[in-house]
Amino acid sequence: MKFDEIGNVMQRENLIEALNNITWKVSRPRQVVTANLKLAVLPVEKKTPCLVTDKSTLTLTTRSWLNAAKTLEDINLQEDIIQKELPQNTFLWTVSNRLAKKGPKSVPAFLLRVPEGLFQALYEAEFKQTQVGYLTFRNQVYLKVLRGFVANRWFLEKIFGLSPYDFAKGEVEGKAAPKRTASNALDLAEEKQASSLNYLSIDKYLQTTDGENTDKIMPYGAYLQLDELKTKGIQALKIEALDYDLTKRGGINLLMLTTLELMAGYFLMMESVSQEDIDQGRILAQQTALESPYAKDNLKQAQLFLAELAHFAAQVPYANAQKTLDSLAYRLKSPENTPAAKFLLNLGNYTAQTFILNQSKNDRQHPQTVALDTNSYRLLAEALLAGEDYQLILNEEGIIQVKNKLVKHGLQTSSNSALMTELWQNKQVAKALVQNAGFTTLEDVEIHSKAEFEKYFPQFEGLAVVVKNARNLSDEKTMLFRLPPAKETLWNCVQAYLKAGQVPLIEAVIPGSTYRALFFQDELLSVVERLPKSVVGDGHKTLSQLITLKNLTLGASEKATLAVQGWGMDTIIPRGTEVLLRYDATVGTGCRSLEVLDELDSSYVKPLKALAQALKLHDGALDVVIPNIYQPFNPKEAKMLIFLSAHPTTPLEMHENVVFGPQNIAVKILERL
Structure with missing residues (x-):
């Protein structure tokens, strides 16, 4: 294994750690279907940064730009919200092979962004002296990584392929042989288009594409015109070569992200692949897409490539590297361990479509709710549906950010001081504050002992009263007496709080x-x-x-x-x-x-x-x-x-x-x- 000039500079300047700062934006377009396997018609069309609905297709996109862990957290949150918002008796089609031809393609799109600081550090450390402009240099680095992915797309198909039948073309069990990934299989026209694409420079790419890219890995920029990639620069790589994971809600798992991160680092630091590597990789990708999920073809080749990644990872302080490598090795140990083969083996007496539908129903009926209080969840749901910016800050404290404002428990903002919040928890102190402002409160007293109860009982004798917690919310020990209680009865209620180590409050009750x-x-x-x-x-x-x-x-x-x-x-x-x-x-x-x-x-x-x-x-x-x-x-x-x-x-x-x-x-x- 040999680093090229970029790899050597990264090693010399201690820049390798920056590979842990790759960030993501992931889109998941999926068809919405009915219980009888027909396309549903969504009642409302939406177009926001995170949610787009169009007839029978719904697309969720994570907020940009997040690390792998935060990306998965956002995917789970969005999935929880949208599952509850779907029209009754409709379900998200959870695999990449579309049920029907209508609507856009149904494969996840991974936008992978290399840290800008890494580009800047590389440029200043070595490549500025070449007189190449920064934007040109940056584009060339992205294209170098892209060429590596295109040449090795077959590896992603082998590891993540999970669409045995092209349902949109009428393929079903018994009438068509299962493929590893029908969503990645190209027809003759698509193969021809892919073979003409040139990634040596952004100029050559723009000359050889009409906006379509059947390699399924392409330069990305959020621009109105494609040629702005040249003048404004590539913002990320867009990868559409992985199928959804049927076993994960949202279809995306951590292994996908960490594998792409590991491969991106490898392609960035290693010698660039040749055009011959790309041409051979395209042929192998088509063969892999069309092969039987049980095929052993190219298994050794995949294991050799994985060994190279492992050797590379040993020199790079990647988080989760060993776990990622172990998971990939398991899938390559036997054809039966790959997703497409496991899917077919698990069908039992179900047809593929029915099996998928059952999984979709289960996802809706058993939401895996993100650990967040109900108020925060409700506010986040409305923010997602309305297209407003949001993010999770401290889940365990119920703190989120919506429209760039921090909100706690879906209601409390920084407008309320922590001091006042503390005072409100003491009911008697809060009452004193409003009494000073001229408002009426009910007569009450805190009880800390039997002696105090004996002292204050005459004050409430003959009155309707309530006994409740003086410091916190009322609980099951709260007792309201519409008729004046006997002394012993009232003491029993007070004593229940004292035994629990809490402060009881006796408060008078009036009609209303x-x-x-x-x-x-x-x-x-x-x-x-x-x-x-x-x-x-x-x-x-x-x-x-x-x-x-x-x-x-x-x-x-x-x-x-x-x-x-x-x-x-x-x-x-x-x-x-x-x-x-x-x-x-x-x-x-x-x-x-x-x-x-x-x-x-x-x-x-x-x-x-x-x-x-x-x-x-x-x-x-x-x-x-x-x-x-x-x-x-x-x-x-x-x-x-x-x-x-x-x-x-x-x-x-x-x-x-x-x-x-x-x-x-x-x-x-x-x-x-």
């Missing part, structure tokens, strides 16, 4: 409904009435059956609430009768939501905004009690608007999945970013 007001960038987006968990009788089922039917669970609070109402589990509930499982309605204990923003008297908007401003809450939610939302707000009436608590974020689902039909709050947030 509880509402959650959602703010984003100081705008009131939604006001929902929180409705307690309940079941409604049909005159036939017992209470136990109704609870089971709604998949609800009963804790101590639910059982106590039912006992107070006098309902037994075997009681048949009369038709239309609502049975409350809890009196409180909080996120932590489960509740239903009713959107009331349009019903809320407009006079409440101003005081709600003033309440948020008093807390310096620009993004987040306020819990309030309003006795009558239809009665105009009167600032002289203290109990017309009562503050309960503030939250830096809230589940968007609470404001979207509302009674009487869903609404899209994520879109409203996206519009205001």
Whole structure:
């Protein structure tokens, strides 16, 4: 193995590490099909940087430019989102062999970009003195790598080929012999076109192409005119010689990216291939595409090329190099290990098309959701569909970036200070802040011991009260008493929190409904009435059956609430009768939501905004009690608007999945970013 001048300079100047900084942009065009193997018609046409839909074809493209790990993360995220957005009973056709001729080709396109810093360092270190312009030098380096890929396209077909039949031409089992990769097989006209392509310079390439490239590996630039490759430079290499991986959602696996990276580095540093190598490589690529998936032809040749890559990798500090080499060696150990052969062996009693359809159905029915909170996921989904820029920043913290703005948990921006967020978590401190601004709060007290309970019990004796967590969201231990509880009953509720190492809060209750007001960038987006968990009788089922039917669970609070109402589990509930499982309605204990923003008297908007401003809450939610939302707000009436608590974020689902039909709050947030 011998490095050429570029390889020697990279070794001398310690530039080899830059090969770990290759970046990607991957497009995946796929047909959308029905359960009876017909092309579906997509209801809406879209054309955004990441999503294009056209009749029966859907194309997803990752954000540019990402490393291999981030590219796969983006592919998985896009796949999750689009699977949920597809029309009912339609599925993504997950392989490269199209089901029908209609629409564009259906092979993944890998855009591989060499780090710009590497070009600059090479040019300054050695090649500037040749008097060749930087743009010309850069184009020549890309073309050198491209020639290596064209000469060895057969290797990619051998390793990744997975399209045994050309369904669009009517090929099926029993009527046509399976191929390794029908998507890469060329007809006579395509072979002729490929043989005429010349990659010695960008001028020669432009002279020998009309925009089509049946080599399936070509120079790429996001330009309106092809000849701008010469004046503005090649931006990346476009590789369309790999088939989708049927076993991976999104069709792309890490082995594809790391193999292409390893080969790109090899072709960059090694001596350039000759035109004879390219011509022979094209012949071998056609033979490989057409060969039986079980063929042993050229297996030794592929193993020898892999040995060269391994020798090269031993001198280059590639991440994942050994894992990549081991995976490639496994596929070349036996023909049965290659993707096309494994596909045929796994068919069993299914036809190829039915097998693929079943895989497509499974992908849709069992989404492999990216580890991200629901709010962030919802906002990312709307950003993708709307064509807005986005990226994942810290998944585990729920921090994403949309429209160049950081958002936490799909709602919170940098507008809210960390200090205020910390204060809101202490319900009594938050109440003190709004009291100073002239708003009404409910009487409450924190309990830290039995002695404190004895001290403060007379203050709440004879009152309707609620016991809840003083520091965090309400949970299953929360208990609301519509009638004044006995002292022992109240202590048992308080004691449950103390035993759990939490601080309980006893709070007075007054007549009225509880509402959650959602703010984003100081705008009131939604006001929902929180409705307690309940079941409604049909005159036939017992209470136990109704609870089971709604998949609800009963804790101590639910059982106590039912006992107070006098309902037994075997009681048949009369038709239309609502049975409350809890009196409180909080996120932590489960509740239903009713959107009331349009019903809320407009006079409440101003005081709600003033309440948020008093807390310096620009993004987040306020819990309030309003006795009558239809009665105009009167600032002289203290109990017309009562503050309960503030939250830096809230589940968007609470404001979207509302009674009487869903609404899209994520879109409203996206519009205001």
